[in-house]
Amino acid sequence: xxxxxxxxxxxxxxxxxxxxxxxxxxxxxxxxxxxxxxxxxxxxxxxxxxxxxxxxxxxxxxxxxxxxxxxxxxxxxxxxxxxxxxxxxxxxxxxxxxxxxxxxxxxxxxxxxxxxxxxxxxxxxxxxxxxxxxxxxxxxxxxxxxxxxxxxxxxxxxxxxxxxxxxxxxxxxxxxxxxxxxxxxxxxxxxxxxxxxxxxxxxxxxxxxxxxxxxxxxxxxxxxxxxxxxxxxxxxxxxxxxxxxxxxxxxxxxxxxxxxxxxxxxxxxxxxxxxxxxxxxxxxxxxxxxxxxxxxxxxx
Ligand code: ATP
Ligand code: MN
Ligand code: MN
Numbered sequence: 001x002x003x004x005x006x007x008x009x010x011x012x013x014x015x016x017x018x019x020x021x022x023x024x025x026x027x028x029x030x031x032x033x034x035x036x037x038x039x040x041x042x043x044x045x046x047x048x049x050x051x052x053x054x055x056x057x058x059x060x061x062x063x064x065x066x067x068x069x070x071x072x073x074x075x076x077x078x079x080x081x082x083x084x085x086x087x088x089x090x091x092x093x094x095x096x097x098x099x100x101x102x103x104x105x106x107x108x109x110x111x112x113x114x115x116x117x118x119x120x121x122x123x124x125x126x127x128x129x130x131x132x133x134x135x136x137x138x139x140x141x142x143x144x145x146x147x148x149x150x151x152x153x154x155x156x157x158x159x160x161x162x163x164x165x166x167x168x169x170x171x172x173x174x175x176x177x178x179x180x181x182x183x184x185x186x187x188x189x190x191x192x193x194x195x196x197x198x199x200x201x202x203x204x205x206x207x208x209x210x211x212x213x214x215x216x217x218x219x220x221x222x223x224x225x226x227x228x229x230x231x232x233x234x235x236x237x238x239x240x241x242x243x244x245x246x247x248x249x250x251x252x253x254x255x256x257x258x259x260x261x262x263x264x265x266x267x268x269x270x271x272x273x274x275x276x277x278x279x280x281x282x283x284x285x286x287x288x289x290x291x292x293x294x295x296x297x298x299x300x
Contacts, residue, residue: 019113020035020036020039020109020112020113021113022035023035023036023039024036025066026066027063027066027067027115027117028066028067028248028249028250028272029066029067029068030248030249031248031249031250031271031272033250033272035112035115037272038112038117038244038272039109039112039113041244041272041275041276042105042108042109042112043105043109044276044279044280045242045275045276045279046105046108047279048241048242048255048279048282048285049108049119049240049241049242049243050104050105050108051291052121052240052241052242053102053108053119053121053240054101054102054103054104054107055101055103055125055126055127056101056121056122056124056125056126057075057088057090057099057100057101057121057122057124057126057129058075058099058100058101058102058111058119058120058121058122058237059073059074059075059120059237060073060074060075060100060111060116060118060119060120061073061074061116061117061118061120061246062074062114062115062116062117063115063117063246064115067117067246067247067248071117071246075097075099075100075235075237076097076098076099076100077098077099077100078100078114080114081100081110081111081114082110082113084102084103084104084106084107084109084110085100085101085102085107085110085111086100086101086102086103086107087099087100088100088101088126088129090129092235101126117244117245117246118239118240118243118244118245118246119239119240119243120237120238120239120240120243121237121238121240122235122236122237123135123136123193123231123232123236123237123238124190128186129234130189130190130234131186131187131188131189132184132186132188132189132190132193132232133183133184133185133186134181134182134183134184135181135182135184135193135196135197135232135297136179136180136181136182136231136232136238137157137168137179137180137181137182137197137200137201137227137228137229137231138173138177138179138227138228138229138231138238139153139154139157139177139178139179139180139225139226139227139228140176140177140221140225140226140228141176141177141225141226142221142222142223142224142225142226144223145223145224145225147264147265147266147267149211149225150177150178150225150267151178151261151262151264153178153211153212153225153227154170154178154180154261155258155261156204157180157204157227158170158180158258160200160203160204161180161182161200164298164300165295165298166182166184166295166298167182167183167289167293167295168180168181168182169181169182169183169255169287169290170255170256170258170261171241171253171254171255171256172252172253172254172256172264172266172267172268172269172270173239173245173253173267174239174243174244174245174247174251174252174253174254174267174268174270175245175247175251175267175268176267176268177225177267178261178267179238179239179253181238181290182295183290183291183293183295184295184296184297185294185295185296185297187296187297188297190232190233190234192297193232193297194229194232194233195300196297196298196300197229197232198214198229199300200229200300201214201227201229202214203300204227205227210223210224211224211225212224212225212226212227213225213226213227214226214227214229216228216230239253240253241253241254241255241287242254242255242275242279244272247268249268249271250271250272251267251268251270251271252270252271252272252274252275254269254270254275254278255286255287256286257286257287257288260286
């Protein structure tokens, strides 16, 4: 079925892709990026993206008329997603809801066909949604905080985690801040994970109250970095590594090694084109060890 010469075909494109309608429709108007280019992006980064999101409940940011019009957050399954997008019934605040997940690139592309730009997985997998396997400290800087201070905050989170024998990995959000991600061995429930993260954040704040804050209140956050530990509750999500952001510039949430972090200038360092280039040329996983590490959530 492939009549193109093989060397012109990306590895991920060797598989038949979901049918994509309106590939020329412009999605990022300032950057002249089309729906077809978004699909090609996700195919091009599949090798790095898929391990981060398959078999996890997903929330989506969908922008049917492009990012300049209306985008919406969606967490529920819809039959229109087709056979490559799976439903999972989960308990939620009022009863039960059908959540969604994918198993492969075809599932991702089926969601792109439905105008998904951002992918936000849970920190738990569909076989045990009540047992988190990764925690996220989402560092949200107030207006005017210097990038060097945001990087220093992430390193401080890293160093404090080392003190409780936890390894962590860092990601540019593609927006303003950084995410420090901590894989944990499954066992504790969400309440226990959340309690750990809250206590961890509160300790950092207690020791540097002029720099950090652990409450979401806008006033308290002024001039400080909000250590957003609230991502670690049942049903909460964080943007997936390698996901595009539905923001001007078509930025990407990018996983980095701690060494690479030092060389960045902002959380929006990577856009679609740079990320695609990085995916093609990367040899070593910037998150080396992340998926192999087995570490228990400590008492805190
Ligand atoms: P930034 O660096 O600009 O803060 P971010 O992705 O960390 O980018 P946040 O606003 O801090 O953005 O949100 C953290 C996470 O919370 C998001 O990645 C997303 O998964 C989730 N989130 C944000 N807004 C919503 C929403 N309206 N509904 C559900 N989840 C959301
Ligand atoms: Mn954030
Ligand atoms: Mn946040």
